[in-house]
Amino acid sequence: MNIRKVGIVLKKESSEPQRIGAELVDWFSRRSVATVVDEITADMDMVVILGGDGTLLHVADQASQFGIPVVGVNMGDLGFLTEVAVDERYEVLESILAGAVNIEERMMLKSRLRRGDETSAWHYVLNDVVISKGSIDRLVRLSTWADHEYITTYKADGLIFSAATGSTAYNLSAGGPLVHPALRAILVTPICPFMLESRPVLLPSSMHLCTRLAGDAGEVKVIVDGRFAWEMKKDDQLEVQAAEKPLRLIGSPCKGYFEILRNKLNWGGRADGTDAGGCCGDSSSQ
Secondary structure, X not given: OOOOEEEEEEOOOOHHXXXXXXXXXXXXXXXXXXXXXXXXXXXXXXXXXXEOHHHHHHHHHHHHHHOOOEEEEXXXXXXXXXXXXXXXXXXXXXXXXXXXXXXXXXXXXXXXXXXXXXXXXXXXXXXXXXXXXXXXXXXXXXXXXXXOEEEEEEEEOEEEXXXXXXXXOHHHHOOOOOOOOOOOEEEEEEEOOOOOOOOOEEEEOXXXXXXXXXXXXXXXXXXXXXXXXXXXXXXXXXXXXXXXXXXXXXXXXXXXXXXXXXXXXXXXXXXXXXXXXXXXXXXXXX
16 A cells, blocks of 8 residues: 555544544654545545544445545444554554555445335445334334345334444344354344344345335334434335445454454453364364
8 A cells, every 4th residue: 555645534522532633643744644634535545543433434435435445543432343452553554554454345235215206315334224213112014125025024123234344233232143244245133023033134245125114103213324314104115235335444453353352242262272272273284
């Protein structure tokens, strides 16, 4: 990577990212790299996020459309996407400038709402598209298809469509599986389903998914990556499919995917040879 211009996106309403952001502007300047704060433009070579996963999610749409690699410095409570710790930021950035870069391509989803003859613009998301009921007591009924083949009518508090990256978000809380982010797949996970036989479904990314709100369910919202997108009414149809462009995410050279899972999910075990000592050996020798 030839880094000449960098965007720095700061977590809102927090003084620490502002302070560190100012330091990074000076740090990049001394290395002849131009910086722009809280803005993403097509001519950037990299975007640095100072915040949590929520901050990164808010810029994933623009960054993916422009094809700009993103690196996240975790200044939030939980960082599955913002992998770089604050105290290792300069070490990681030096490695990136030196060309030691591991860029992962994370599949994005896109979603739109159909209401009669009207169709909304696409929303692009990295984690999930969530259909959620309001404060009403009754369940929502969501008739769902994959490539025009009927799956079922979910009777639940809502429905989650997740990319693999989003499997550690709301999907996990709703009882869905963990899915390695390298997999191109779409998860469909009901929220508190009335039917005990309703289970999460893992589908290939090539499928076009559609769900229709059957019956009058009162207030039903569609939330994309934590942001309100639409209010869903009777007979509205929500479409979800894989986006054309992935998010190019720069991973931390200091930790791997399963190390992050162990730390964030408080899994037990140590990779010191006692609990994780070479189960299958070196696959290259087999």
